[in-house]
Amino acid sequence: MIDWAPKPVTVSHLREILDYFGKCPSCGYPARAAELIMIHSDGSVSATATGTCELPCGWSGPVAITTMTARM
Secondary structure, eight states, X not given: OOOOSOOOEEEXXXXXXXTXXXXXXXXXXXXXXXXXXXXXXXXXXXXXXXXXXXXXXXXXXEOOOOBSSOOO
């Protein structure tokens, strides 16, 4: 049996990715990105990256991390 119920989050941290160099898929303008790191009550950790267009086209969504420097 697979348990699909969401796990309670005990700690979350939002970190802007300063060396992100992706582009908006809607208009092609540069986008910014942030990574949300969540630590769940069972000790597991999950992370998601979300991009947002720097123009008011309104796009935001999940992104692959594209950086110019190595991540530590």
